[in-house]
Amino acid sequence: MEKVKLSAALFAGTHFDRKRFSADIARFRQGPSAATHDAASAAPSSAPSSEKKRKRKSKAKAKKNKKRRAEGDASASDVVEGFSVFKGLAAKKVGEDSEEVETAKNEDLEVVRRRKRAEREIERAAILRKRFDIHISGQNVPAPLENFEELVSSYRCDSYLVGNLSKLGFQEPTPIQRQAIPTLLSGRECFACAPTGSGKTLAFLFPILMKIKPGSKDGVKAVILCPTRELAAQTTRECKKLAKGRKFYIKLMTKDLSTSANFKDMHCDILVSTPLRLDHAVQKRDLDLSRVEYLVLDESDKLFELGFVEVIDSIVKACSNPSIIRSLFSATLPDSIEALARTIMHDAVRVIVGRKNSAPSLIKQKLIFAGTEKGKLIALRQSFAEVHHDPSGCSFLLVPCILLFS
Structure with missing residues (x-):
């Protein structure tokens, strides 16, 4: 009775669907x-x-x-003597990736080192040019020389050439030599302006002697044009002094040579001449200049002033070697000469020592007053007695201009 009351109390208010659960109730x-x-x-x-x-x-x-x-069979086939092929390939790939990363880091470090080295070279070159009053224009101009020993270490110069420089009394390069020599040795064309007595002759002779092979039988390898016979003879002498110790065939174009020489059988490495004699040999004697590697116009301002423009143009055309290196050296460089130079030169480097077209500081100038013609002769003798050996290795005879004031 109590259970019935308890269940009634528990299920009070609920509705039981008897039809739905009739089978369970019957069971x-x-x-x-x-x-x-x-x-x-x-x-x-x-x-x-x-x-x-x-x-x-x-x-x-x-x-x-x-x-x-x-x-399991597949994994067993990939295992050879306790080594998993896939695992080995993965390890190898990881190793290669690490090596590539390490290589990339090393390459980046090398690039940084090269850039720093290049910046130091540029800074060193700028300091040297400022110190020696060298002015340049052009792209990728080589750095100037600090000393002649640098020619051996950086440009593989033969020791006999440096020895000849020392014997001739050259201790340090002059400003024009510091910049013009590495420019020509780098295969760049250039036109250089430097005062008289600054060593321009050595500046273009030295690279020629370094680059061409002595005793060549393939024809003329270098041509040097001078405005006067005296300057051509002097250049020939200086060239022979520098080339001492090697069998270079150095020829001066004399009148007899230009009119009667057999140029086809003549051995010549370096030919020094005036424009008219060389043009005559080319036109009348069939002198072959097609293998010329260096063409130098010394005192180019005088060459163009003397009316040799057409002759020089003919000689330039005769020097038809596509890899020829042309250079112009002069004590003054007027704008008209510079414009002509640019027409025959490609990507040339412009080198100026000191101020362009200014009076040379190495030459002593003075004004002498003479009352009579006899006084002019005495003053001229005194001036000749004062002529001394030039420190750059070449002897120059400077004739003073004596003015007569009444």
Whole structure:
């Protein structure tokens, strides 16, 4: 009675759908035996479903085992003597990646070092040019020389040439030599302006002797044009002094040579001449200048002033070697001469020592007053007695201009 009251209290207010659960109500009313009978009758019907589940599980398990065996066989084929191929390839790839990263870092460091080295060279070159009053224009101009020994270390100059410089009394390069020599040795064309007595002759002779091979039988390798016979003879003498110790064929174009020489059989490495004699040899004697590697116009302002423009143009055309290096050296460089120079030169370097077209500071100038013609002669003798050996290695005879004031 108490249980009925308790259940009534628990389920008070709830509605039970008897139609929906009628089968369950009937089963409980029949007693435990009926429930057991119903479960036994229902077991055969549920047995097939459990059997199917078991079969499905066994099939799935067999598939998983088969898959595992296949993966095991594949992994076993990739293992050779305890070494996994895929693992080794992965390790190798990681090693290669690390090596590439290390190589890239080293390359970056090398680029930084090169840039710093180039910046130091540019700064050193600027300091030297400022110190020696050298002015340049052009792209990628080589750095000036600090001393002649640098020719051996940086440009592989033969020791005999440096030895000849020392024997001739050259201790330090002059400003024009510091910049013009490395410019020509670098294969650049140039026109240079420097005062008289500053060593321009050595500035263009030295690179020629360094670059051409002595004793060549292939024709003329270098041509030097001078405005006067005296300057051509002096240049020839200086060239022979510098070339002492090697069998260079250095020729001065004399009148007899230009009119009667057999140029086809003549061995000549360096030819020094005036424009008219050289043009005559080219036009009348079939002198071949097609293998000329260096063409130098010394005192170019005088060459163009003396009316040799057409002759020089003919000689330039005769020197038809496409790799020829042309250079102009002068004590003054008027704008008209510079404009003409640019028409025959390509990517040339412009080198000026001191101020352009200014009076040379190395030459002593003085004004002498003479009352009579006899006084002019005495003053001229005194001036000749004061002429001394030039420190650059060349002897210059400077004739003073003596004015007569009444």
